Amino acid sequence: MDELKDFGHLHEHEHEHHYEMFAISDEDGNEHNFALITQLDVDDKRYWVCQEAFVEGEEVVGFDEDSYVVFRASEDENGNVILNSLDDEEFEKVSKAWDEELSHIVGEEEEETEK
Numbered sequence: 001m002d003e004l005k006d007f008g009h010l011h012e013h014e015h016e017h018h019y020e021m022f023a024i025s026d027e028d029g030n031e032h033n034f035a036l037i038t039q040l041d042v043d044d045k046r047y048w049v050c051q052e053a054f055v056e057g058e059e060v061v062g063f064d065e066d067s068y069v070v071f072r073a074s075e076d077e078n079g080n081v082i083l084n085s086l087d088d089e090e091f092e093k094v095s096k097a098w099d100e101e102l103s104h105i106v107g108e109e110e111e112e113t114e115k
Contacts, residue, residue: 021053021060024083035063039073042097046073048083049098070094 019035026032034050041047048071052064070091071083086094 019053021055033060034069035060037068038098038101040094040097040101042094047071047086047094048073049094068098070098 019037021033021035023031023033033053033055035053037049037051039046039048050069050071051067052069053060054062054064070086072086072090074082074084076082
């Protein structure tokens, strides 16, 4: 995996968001850029929930907002992040935790707008 890249600040709604960006190459050598949306801990393992980012030069021009990608994140002995793909069962477990997190976030946002 390449080092995390800083593609600057992105705007979503009225709030300014800053995403950690990284690029990985698939088995065919094609580079894909991702935004780290959040980290989740499930069953004592760390997972990165990401969205693929579309980049032109050094600027993010959009995201694949119809889907997300989950990696199991760990570190090697030198502190480098290692990202692993998930099997179907592990993906389902992490997806359920992510859905619960999103429900919690949406509930908090709805409470704020009602005030």
